[in-house]
Amino acid sequence: MSDSSTGVHAPDPEPAPGAGDQRASDLLGAALGGAAKRAGLDPTQQASTGRVVWSAxxxxxxxxxxxxxxxxxxxxxxxxxxxxxxxxxxxxxxxxxxxxxxxxxxxxxxxxxxxxxxxxxxxxxxxxxxxxxxNPSDNFIPGFITNAIYGSALLISALVGWPIIGLAVGFLVGEGTRWRMDRRKRRAFFWLTIAWASLFAARLAVQFPIYLSSLDESQRDSAVALLGTLKLAMGIPLFAPLLAVTWLVVRALYPPAPK
CATH class of the missing domain: 1.10.150 (DNA polymerase; domain 1)
Incomplete structure:
Protein backbone atom coordinates (compact mmCIF):
# COMPACT_ATOMS: atom_id res chain seq x y z
CA MET A 1 0.00 0.00 0.00
CA SER A 2 1.51 3.38 -1.04
CA ASP A 3 0.86 6.88 0.20
CA SER A 4 -0.04 8.90 -2.90
CA SER A 5 1.39 12.12 -1.48
CA THR A 6 4.84 10.72 -0.70
CA GLY A 7 5.22 7.60 -2.78
CA VAL A 8 6.48 5.79 0.33
CA HIS A 9 5.02 2.38 0.98
CA ALA A 10 3.34 1.69 4.30
CA PRO A 11 2.91 -2.00 5.12
CA ASP A 12 -0.44 -3.67 4.51
CA PRO A 13 -2.15 -5.67 7.25
CA GLU A 14 -0.43 -8.93 8.10
CA PRO A 15 -1.80 -12.23 9.37
CA ALA A 16 -2.23 -12.73 13.08
CA PRO A 17 1.09 -13.34 14.85
CA GLY A 18 2.19 -16.70 16.20
CA ALA A 19 1.99 -17.56 19.88
CA GLY A 20 5.59 -16.54 20.59
CA ASP A 21 5.25 -13.20 18.82
CA GLN A 22 1.92 -12.62 20.55
CA ARG A 23 3.38 -13.11 24.02
CA ALA A 24 6.33 -10.84 23.26
CA SER A 25 4.12 -8.11 21.80
CA ASP A 26 1.72 -8.35 24.75
CA LEU A 27 4.58 -7.90 27.24
CA LEU A 28 6.06 -4.98 25.33
CA GLY A 29 2.67 -3.40 24.78
CA ALA A 30 1.84 -3.72 28.48
CA ALA A 31 5.12 -2.09 29.48
CA LEU A 32 4.77 0.78 27.01
CA GLY A 33 1.07 1.24 27.66
CA GLY A 34 1.59 1.22 31.42
CA ALA A 35 4.22 3.93 31.13
CA ALA A 36 1.94 5.99 28.87
CA LYS A 37 -0.97 5.61 31.27
CA ARG A 38 1.12 6.75 34.23
CA ALA A 39 2.05 9.81 32.18
CA GLY A 40 -1.63 10.62 31.65
CA LEU A 41 -1.86 9.34 28.07
CA ASP A 42 -5.05 7.30 28.21
CA PRO A 43 -7.22 7.64 25.06
CA THR A 44 -10.14 5.96 26.83
CA GLN A 45 -10.53 9.00 29.11
CA GLN A 46 -12.13 12.32 28.25
CA ALA A 47 -9.42 14.99 28.31
CA SER A 48 -8.40 17.99 26.23
CA THR A 49 -5.28 17.76 24.09
CA GLY A 50 -3.57 20.57 25.98
CA ARG A 51 -4.25 18.95 29.32
CA VAL A 52 -2.94 15.59 28.13
CA VAL A 53 0.28 17.06 26.72
CA TRP A 54 0.87 19.12 29.86
CA SER A 55 0.28 16.08 32.05
CA ALA A 56 2.63 13.93 29.96
CA ASN A 135 35.85 17.97 27.33
CA PRO A 136 32.62 19.73 28.41
CA SER A 137 30.92 18.60 25.20
CA ASP A 138 31.12 15.02 26.48
CA ASN A 139 28.37 16.05 28.89
CA PHE A 140 26.03 15.61 25.91
CA ILE A 141 27.13 12.08 24.93
CA PRO A 142 24.50 10.23 27.06
CA GLY A 143 21.84 12.25 25.25
CA PHE A 144 23.24 11.20 21.89
CA ILE A 145 23.16 7.55 22.97
CA THR A 146 19.58 7.86 24.23
CA ASN A 147 18.41 9.46 20.99
CA ALA A 148 20.17 6.79 18.94
CA ILE A 149 18.60 3.94 20.93
CA TYR A 150 15.08 5.39 20.93
CA GLY A 151 15.22 6.38 17.28
CA SER A 152 16.56 2.99 16.17
CA ALA A 153 14.00 1.06 18.22
CA LEU A 154 11.12 3.11 16.81
CA LEU A 155 12.34 2.87 13.23
CA ILE A 156 12.97 -0.88 13.36
CA SER A 157 9.61 -1.54 15.02
CA ALA A 158 7.82 0.33 12.23
CA LEU A 159 9.76 -1.34 9.42
CA VAL A 160 9.12 -4.87 10.74
CA GLY A 161 5.40 -4.19 11.07
CA TRP A 162 5.18 -3.83 14.85
CA PRO A 163 5.21 -0.04 15.36
CA ILE A 164 5.81 0.80 19.00
CA ILE A 165 3.06 3.42 19.08
CA GLY A 166 0.56 0.77 18.01
CA LEU A 167 1.68 -1.66 20.70
CA ALA A 168 1.27 0.96 23.41
CA VAL A 169 -2.12 2.16 22.17
CA GLY A 170 -3.37 -1.40 21.71
CA PHE A 171 -2.70 -2.12 25.36
CA LEU A 172 -4.24 1.17 26.54
CA VAL A 173 -7.53 0.61 24.72
CA GLY A 174 -7.70 -3.12 25.46
CA GLU A 175 -7.34 -4.07 21.80
CA GLY A 176 -4.06 -5.95 22.11
CA THR A 177 -2.61 -6.41 18.63
CA ARG A 178 -5.91 -6.65 16.76
CA TRP A 179 -5.23 -3.20 15.29
CA ARG A 180 -2.76 -4.93 12.94
CA MET A 181 -5.70 -6.34 11.00
CA ASP A 182 -7.12 -2.86 10.39
CA ARG A 183 -5.36 -1.14 7.48
CA ARG A 184 -6.29 2.37 8.63
CA LYS A 185 -4.94 1.90 12.14
CA ARG A 186 -1.89 0.05 10.94
CA ARG A 187 -0.99 2.87 8.54
CA ALA A 188 -1.56 5.54 11.21
CA PHE A 189 0.62 3.78 13.77
CA PHE A 190 3.32 3.19 11.15
CA TRP A 191 3.58 6.89 10.31
CA LEU A 192 3.31 8.05 13.92
CA THR A 193 6.17 5.76 14.87
CA ILE A 194 8.21 6.99 11.90
CA ALA A 195 7.54 10.58 13.01
CA TRP A 196 8.88 9.87 16.49
CA ALA A 197 11.91 8.08 15.06
CA SER A 198 12.52 11.13 12.87
CA LEU A 199 12.48 13.41 15.92
CA PHE A 200 15.29 11.48 17.58
CA ALA A 201 17.19 11.19 14.29
CA ALA A 202 16.90 14.95 13.71
CA ARG A 203 18.42 15.68 17.10
CA LEU A 204 21.41 13.49 16.26
CA ALA A 205 21.77 14.85 12.73
CA VAL A 206 21.87 18.45 13.95
CA GLN A 207 23.78 18.12 17.22
CA PHE A 208 26.37 15.40 16.65
CA PRO A 209 28.34 17.30 13.97
CA ILE A 210 28.61 20.21 16.41
CA TYR A 211 29.93 17.82 19.04
CA LEU A 212 32.59 16.66 16.59
CA SER A 213 33.63 20.26 16.03
CA SER A 214 34.20 20.61 19.79
CA LEU A 215 37.11 18.16 19.53
CA ASP A 216 39.00 21.16 18.17
CA GLU A 217 39.89 23.10 21.33
CA SER A 218 39.70 26.42 19.51
CA GLN A 219 35.98 25.81 18.82
CA ARG A 220 35.12 24.10 22.11
CA ASP A 221 33.47 26.93 24.02
CA SER A 222 31.25 28.02 21.15
CA ALA A 223 30.33 24.40 20.43
CA VAL A 224 29.31 23.79 24.05
CA ALA A 225 27.06 26.86 24.08
CA LEU A 226 25.49 25.89 20.75
CA LEU A 227 24.99 22.26 21.79
CA GLY A 228 23.26 23.29 24.99
CA THR A 229 21.01 25.74 23.18
CA LEU A 230 20.05 23.16 20.55
CA LYS A 231 19.40 20.52 23.19
CA LEU A 232 16.84 22.81 24.80
CA ALA A 233 15.37 24.00 21.49
CA MET A 234 14.95 20.44 20.17
CA GLY A 235 13.58 19.12 23.44
CA ILE A 236 10.16 20.18 24.70
CA PRO A 237 9.46 22.57 21.76
CA LEU A 238 9.53 19.56 19.39
CA PHE A 239 8.30 16.90 21.82
CA ALA A 240 5.08 18.70 22.82
CA PRO A 241 3.66 19.35 19.30
CA LEU A 242 4.44 15.80 18.15
CA LEU A 243 2.80 14.40 21.27
CA ALA A 244 -0.27 16.53 20.57
CA VAL A 245 -0.47 15.24 16.98
CA THR A 246 -0.08 11.66 18.21
CA TRP A 247 -2.86 12.14 20.74
CA LEU A 248 -5.21 13.67 18.16
CA VAL A 249 -4.62 10.83 15.69
CA VAL A 250 -5.19 8.18 18.36
CA ARG A 251 -8.38 9.90 19.52
CA ALA A 252 -9.61 9.96 15.92
CA LEU A 253 -8.97 6.22 15.64
CA TYR A 254 -10.55 5.49 19.03
CA PRO A 255 -13.16 8.16 19.79
CA PRO A 256 -14.23 8.02 23.45
CA ALA A 257 -17.68 6.66 24.15
CA PRO A 258 -20.25 9.40 24.80
CA LYS A 259 -21.22 9.88 28.42
Missing part, protein backbone atom coordinates in the same frame (compact mmCIF):
# COMPACT_ATOMS: atom_id res chain seq x y z
CA UNK A 57 5.38 16.53 30.40
CA UNK A 58 4.83 16.45 34.17
CA UNK A 59 3.42 19.96 34.47
CA UNK A 60 5.64 22.80 35.63
CA UNK A 61 7.73 20.46 37.74
CA UNK A 62 8.42 18.13 34.83
CA UNK A 63 9.35 21.03 32.57
CA UNK A 64 11.74 22.46 35.16
CA UNK A 65 13.30 19.05 35.80
CA UNK A 66 13.85 18.68 32.08
CA UNK A 67 15.17 22.17 31.35
CA UNK A 68 16.99 23.55 34.40
CA UNK A 69 19.96 21.14 34.67
CA UNK A 70 20.94 21.73 31.04
CA UNK A 71 20.20 25.46 31.19
CA UNK A 72 22.29 26.01 34.31
CA UNK A 73 25.14 23.99 32.83
CA UNK A 74 25.25 26.22 29.76
CA UNK A 75 24.92 29.47 31.71
CA UNK A 76 27.51 28.54 34.34
CA UNK A 77 30.02 27.29 31.80
CA UNK A 78 29.57 30.40 29.68
CA UNK A 79 29.69 32.97 32.49
CA UNK A 80 32.41 31.57 34.77
CA UNK A 81 35.85 32.92 33.80
CA UNK A 82 38.92 30.73 33.43
CA UNK A 83 40.17 27.83 31.36
CA UNK A 84 38.08 24.82 30.34
CA UNK A 85 38.47 22.87 33.59
CA UNK A 86 37.93 25.94 35.78
CA UNK A 87 34.63 26.49 33.99
CA UNK A 88 33.65 22.84 33.67
CA UNK A 89 33.71 21.84 37.34
CA UNK A 90 31.31 24.53 38.66
CA UNK A 91 29.01 24.01 35.67
CA UNK A 92 28.76 20.29 36.41
CA UNK A 93 28.35 20.85 40.16
CA UNK A 94 25.44 23.25 39.60
CA UNK A 95 23.79 21.01 37.00
CA UNK A 96 24.02 17.80 39.04
CA UNK A 97 23.12 19.69 42.21
CA UNK A 98 19.85 20.93 40.73
CA UNK A 99 18.98 17.42 39.52
CA UNK A 100 19.69 16.13 43.05
CA UNK A 101 17.44 18.78 44.60
CA UNK A 102 14.54 17.79 42.33
CA UNK A 103 15.01 14.14 43.31
CA UNK A 104 15.13 14.90 47.04
CA UNK A 105 11.99 17.06 46.82
CA UNK A 106 10.11 14.23 45.12
CA UNK A 107 11.26 11.72 47.73
CA UNK A 108 10.27 14.03 50.60
CA UNK A 109 6.86 14.68 49.06
CA UNK A 110 6.45 10.95 48.30
CA UNK A 111 5.59 11.73 44.70
CA UNK A 112 6.72 9.39 41.87
CA UNK A 113 10.49 9.97 41.75
CA UNK A 114 11.28 7.96 38.62
CA UNK A 115 11.64 10.94 36.26
CA UNK A 116 13.78 12.92 38.69
CA UNK A 117 15.94 9.90 39.56
CA UNK A 118 16.41 9.18 35.86
CA UNK A 119 17.46 12.78 35.32
CA UNK A 120 19.86 12.64 38.27
CA UNK A 121 21.48 9.42 37.04
CA UNK A 122 21.81 10.82 33.51
CA UNK A 123 23.29 14.08 34.83
CA UNK A 124 25.73 12.16 37.03
CA UNK A 125 26.90 9.89 34.21
CA UNK A 126 27.29 12.84 31.84
CA UNK A 127 29.21 14.83 34.46
CA UNK A 128 31.53 11.91 35.19
CA UNK A 129 32.28 11.44 31.52
CA UNK A 130 33.03 15.13 31.00
CA UNK A 131 35.31 15.20 34.06
CA UNK A 132 37.24 12.13 32.90
CA UNK A 133 37.86 13.45 29.40
CA UNK A 134 38.10 17.14 30.28
Missing amino acids: MGGWRGVLESVLPSLTFILTYTLVPGDTREKLIPALVVSVGIAAVFTIVRLVQKSPPSAAIGGLVAAGVAAGLALITG
Whole structure:
Protein backbone atom coordinates (compact mmCIF):
# COMPACT_ATOMS: atom_id res chain seq x y z
CA MET A 1 0.00 0.00 0.00
CA SER A 2 1.51 3.38 -1.04
CA ASP A 3 0.86 6.88 0.20
CA SER A 4 -0.04 8.90 -2.90
CA SER A 5 1.39 12.12 -1.48
CA THR A 6 4.84 10.72 -0.70
CA GLY A 7 5.22 7.60 -2.78
CA VAL A 8 6.48 5.79 0.33
CA HIS A 9 5.02 2.38 0.98
CA ALA A 10 3.34 1.69 4.30
CA PRO A 11 2.91 -2.00 5.12
CA ASP A 12 -0.44 -3.67 4.51
CA PRO A 13 -2.15 -5.67 7.25
CA GLU A 14 -0.43 -8.93 8.10
CA PRO A 15 -1.80 -12.23 9.37
CA ALA A 16 -2.23 -12.73 13.08
CA PRO A 17 1.09 -13.34 14.85
CA GLY A 18 2.19 -16.70 16.20
CA ALA A 19 1.99 -17.56 19.88
CA GLY A 20 5.59 -16.54 20.59
CA ASP A 21 5.25 -13.20 18.82
CA GLN A 22 1.92 -12.62 20.55
CA ARG A 23 3.38 -13.11 24.02
CA ALA A 24 6.33 -10.84 23.26
CA SER A 25 4.12 -8.11 21.80
CA ASP A 26 1.72 -8.35 24.75
CA LEU A 27 4.58 -7.90 27.24
CA LEU A 28 6.06 -4.98 25.33
CA GLY A 29 2.67 -3.40 24.78
CA ALA A 30 1.84 -3.72 28.48
CA ALA A 31 5.12 -2.09 29.48
CA LEU A 32 4.77 0.78 27.01
CA GLY A 33 1.07 1.24 27.66
CA GLY A 34 1.59 1.22 31.42
CA ALA A 35 4.22 3.93 31.13
CA ALA A 36 1.94 5.99 28.87
CA LYS A 37 -0.97 5.61 31.27
CA ARG A 38 1.12 6.75 34.23
CA ALA A 39 2.05 9.81 32.18
CA GLY A 40 -1.63 10.62 31.65
CA LEU A 41 -1.86 9.34 28.07
CA ASP A 42 -5.05 7.30 28.21
CA PRO A 43 -7.22 7.64 25.06
CA THR A 44 -10.14 5.96 26.83
CA GLN A 45 -10.53 9.00 29.11
CA GLN A 46 -12.13 12.32 28.25
CA ALA A 47 -9.42 14.99 28.31
CA SER A 48 -8.40 17.99 26.23
CA THR A 49 -5.28 17.76 24.09
CA GLY A 50 -3.57 20.57 25.98
CA ARG A 51 -4.25 18.95 29.32
CA VAL A 52 -2.94 15.59 28.13
CA VAL A 53 0.28 17.06 26.72
CA TRP A 54 0.87 19.12 29.86
CA SER A 55 0.28 16.08 32.05
CA ALA A 56 2.63 13.93 29.96
CA MET A 57 5.38 16.53 30.40
CA GLY A 58 4.83 16.45 34.17
CA GLY A 59 3.42 19.96 34.47
CA TRP A 60 5.64 22.80 35.63
CA ARG A 61 7.73 20.46 37.74
CA GLY A 62 8.42 18.13 34.83
CA VAL A 63 9.35 21.03 32.57
CA LEU A 64 11.74 22.46 35.16
CA GLU A 65 13.30 19.05 35.80
CA SER A 66 13.85 18.68 32.08
CA VAL A 67 15.17 22.17 31.35
CA LEU A 68 16.99 23.55 34.40
CA PRO A 69 19.96 21.14 34.67
CA SER A 70 20.94 21.73 31.04
CA LEU A 71 20.20 25.46 31.19
CA THR A 72 22.29 26.01 34.31
CA PHE A 73 25.14 23.99 32.83
CA ILE A 74 25.25 26.22 29.76
CA LEU A 75 24.92 29.47 31.71
CA THR A 76 27.51 28.54 34.34
CA TYR A 77 30.02 27.29 31.80
CA THR A 78 29.57 30.40 29.68
CA LEU A 79 29.69 32.97 32.49
CA VAL A 80 32.41 31.57 34.77
CA PRO A 81 35.85 32.92 33.80
CA GLY A 82 38.92 30.73 33.43
CA ASP A 83 40.17 27.83 31.36
CA THR A 84 38.08 24.82 30.34
CA ARG A 85 38.47 22.87 33.59
CA GLU A 86 37.93 25.94 35.78
CA LYS A 87 34.63 26.49 33.99
CA LEU A 88 33.65 22.84 33.67
CA ILE A 89 33.71 21.84 37.34
CA PRO A 90 31.31 24.53 38.66
CA ALA A 91 29.01 24.01 35.67
CA LEU A 92 28.76 20.29 36.41
CA VAL A 93 28.35 20.85 40.16
CA VAL A 94 25.44 23.25 39.60
CA SER A 95 23.79 21.01 37.00
CA VAL A 96 24.02 17.80 39.04
CA GLY A 97 23.12 19.69 42.21
CA ILE A 98 19.85 20.93 40.73
CA ALA A 99 18.98 17.42 39.52
CA ALA A 100 19.69 16.13 43.05
CA VAL A 101 17.44 18.78 44.60
CA PHE A 102 14.54 17.79 42.33
CA THR A 103 15.01 14.14 43.31
CA ILE A 104 15.13 14.90 47.04
CA VAL A 105 11.99 17.06 46.82
CA ARG A 106 10.11 14.23 45.12
CA LEU A 107 11.26 11.72 47.73
CA VAL A 108 10.27 14.03 50.60
CA GLN A 109 6.86 14.68 49.06
CA LYS A 110 6.45 10.95 48.30
CA SER A 111 5.59 11.73 44.70
CA PRO A 112 6.72 9.39 41.87
CA PRO A 113 10.49 9.97 41.75
CA SER A 114 11.28 7.96 38.62
CA ALA A 115 11.64 10.94 36.26
CA ALA A 116 13.78 12.92 38.69
CA ILE A 117 15.94 9.90 39.56
CA GLY A 118 16.41 9.18 35.86
CA GLY A 119 17.46 12.78 35.32
CA LEU A 120 19.86 12.64 38.27
CA VAL A 121 21.48 9.42 37.04
CA ALA A 122 21.81 10.82 33.51
CA ALA A 123 23.29 14.08 34.83
CA GLY A 124 25.73 12.16 37.03
CA VAL A 125 26.90 9.89 34.21
CA ALA A 126 27.29 12.84 31.84
CA ALA A 127 29.21 14.83 34.46
CA GLY A 128 31.53 11.91 35.19
CA LEU A 129 32.28 11.44 31.52
CA ALA A 130 33.03 15.13 31.00
CA LEU A 131 35.31 15.20 34.06
CA ILE A 132 37.24 12.13 32.90
CA THR A 133 37.86 13.45 29.40
CA GLY A 134 38.10 17.14 30.28
CA ASN A 135 35.85 17.97 27.33
CA PRO A 136 32.62 19.73 28.41
CA SER A 137 30.92 18.60 25.20
CA ASP A 138 31.12 15.02 26.48
CA ASN A 139 28.37 16.05 28.89
CA PHE A 140 26.03 15.61 25.91
CA ILE A 141 27.13 12.08 24.93
CA PRO A 142 24.50 10.23 27.06
CA GLY A 143 21.84 12.25 25.25
CA PHE A 144 23.24 11.20 21.89
CA ILE A 145 23.16 7.55 22.97
CA THR A 146 19.58 7.86 24.23
CA ASN A 147 18.41 9.46 20.99
CA ALA A 148 20.17 6.79 18.94
CA ILE A 149 18.60 3.94 20.93
CA TYR A 150 15.08 5.39 20.93
CA GLY A 151 15.22 6.38 17.28
CA SER A 152 16.56 2.99 16.17
CA ALA A 153 14.00 1.06 18.22
CA LEU A 154 11.12 3.11 16.81
CA LEU A 155 12.34 2.87 13.23
CA ILE A 156 12.97 -0.88 13.36
CA SER A 157 9.61 -1.54 15.02
CA ALA A 158 7.82 0.33 12.23
CA LEU A 159 9.76 -1.34 9.42
CA VAL A 160 9.12 -4.87 10.74
CA GLY A 161 5.40 -4.19 11.07
CA TRP A 162 5.18 -3.83 14.85
CA PRO A 163 5.21 -0.04 15.36
CA ILE A 164 5.81 0.80 19.00
CA ILE A 165 3.06 3.42 19.08
CA GLY A 166 0.56 0.77 18.01
CA LEU A 167 1.68 -1.66 20.70
CA ALA A 168 1.27 0.96 23.41
CA VAL A 169 -2.12 2.16 22.17
CA GLY A 170 -3.37 -1.40 21.71
CA PHE A 171 -2.70 -2.12 25.36
CA LEU A 172 -4.24 1.17 26.54
CA VAL A 173 -7.53 0.61 24.72
CA GLY A 174 -7.70 -3.12 25.46
CA GLU A 175 -7.34 -4.07 21.80
CA GLY A 176 -4.06 -5.95 22.11
CA THR A 177 -2.61 -6.41 18.63
CA ARG A 178 -5.91 -6.65 16.76
CA TRP A 179 -5.23 -3.20 15.29
CA ARG A 180 -2.76 -4.93 12.94
CA MET A 181 -5.70 -6.34 11.00
CA ASP A 182 -7.12 -2.86 10.39
CA ARG A 183 -5.36 -1.14 7.48
CA ARG A 184 -6.29 2.37 8.63
CA LYS A 185 -4.94 1.90 12.14
CA ARG A 186 -1.89 0.05 10.94
CA ARG A 187 -0.99 2.87 8.54
CA ALA A 188 -1.56 5.54 11.21
CA PHE A 189 0.62 3.78 13.77
CA PHE A 190 3.32 3.19 11.15
CA TRP A 191 3.58 6.89 10.31
CA LEU A 192 3.31 8.05 13.92
CA THR A 193 6.17 5.76 14.87
CA ILE A 194 8.21 6.99 11.90
CA ALA A 195 7.54 10.58 13.01
CA TRP A 196 8.88 9.87 16.49
CA ALA A 197 11.91 8.08 15.06
CA SER A 198 12.52 11.13 12.87
CA LEU A 199 12.48 13.41 15.92
CA PHE A 200 15.29 11.48 17.58
CA ALA A 201 17.19 11.19 14.29
CA ALA A 202 16.90 14.95 13.71
CA ARG A 203 18.42 15.68 17.10
CA LEU A 204 21.41 13.49 16.26
CA ALA A 205 21.77 14.85 12.73
CA VAL A 206 21.87 18.45 13.95
CA GLN A 207 23.78 18.12 17.22
CA PHE A 208 26.37 15.40 16.65
CA PRO A 209 28.34 17.30 13.97
CA ILE A 210 28.61 20.21 16.41
CA TYR A 211 29.93 17.82 19.04
CA LEU A 212 32.59 16.66 16.59
CA SER A 213 33.63 20.26 16.03
CA SER A 214 34.20 20.61 19.79
CA LEU A 215 37.11 18.16 19.53
CA ASP A 216 39.00 21.16 18.17
CA GLU A 217 39.89 23.10 21.33
CA SER A 218 39.70 26.42 19.51
CA GLN A 219 35.98 25.81 18.82
CA ARG A 220 35.12 24.10 22.11
CA ASP A 221 33.47 26.93 24.02
CA SER A 222 31.25 28.02 21.15
CA ALA A 223 30.33 24.40 20.43
CA VAL A 224 29.31 23.79 24.05
CA ALA A 225 27.06 26.86 24.08
CA LEU A 226 25.49 25.89 20.75
CA LEU A 227 24.99 22.26 21.79
CA GLY A 228 23.26 23.29 24.99
CA THR A 229 21.01 25.74 23.18
CA LEU A 230 20.05 23.16 20.55
CA LYS A 231 19.40 20.52 23.19
CA LEU A 232 16.84 22.81 24.80
CA ALA A 233 15.37 24.00 21.49
CA MET A 234 14.95 20.44 20.17
CA GLY A 235 13.58 19.12 23.44
CA ILE A 236 10.16 20.18 24.70
CA PRO A 237 9.46 22.57 21.76
CA LEU A 238 9.53 19.56 19.39
CA PHE A 239 8.30 16.90 21.82
CA ALA A 240 5.08 18.70 22.82
CA PRO A 241 3.66 19.35 19.30
CA LEU A 242 4.44 15.80 18.15
CA LEU A 243 2.80 14.40 21.27
CA ALA A 244 -0.27 16.53 20.57
CA VAL A 245 -0.47 15.24 16.98
CA THR A 246 -0.08 11.66 18.21
CA TRP A 247 -2.86 12.14 20.74
CA LEU A 248 -5.21 13.67 18.16
CA VAL A 249 -4.62 10.83 15.69
CA VAL A 250 -5.19 8.18 18.36
CA ARG A 251 -8.38 9.90 19.52
CA ALA A 252 -9.61 9.96 15.92
CA LEU A 253 -8.97 6.22 15.64
CA TYR A 254 -10.55 5.49 19.03
CA PRO A 255 -13.16 8.16 19.79
CA PRO A 256 -14.23 8.02 23.45
CA ALA A 257 -17.68 6.66 24.15
CA PRO A 258 -20.25 9.40 24.80
CA LYS A 259 -21.22 9.88 28.42
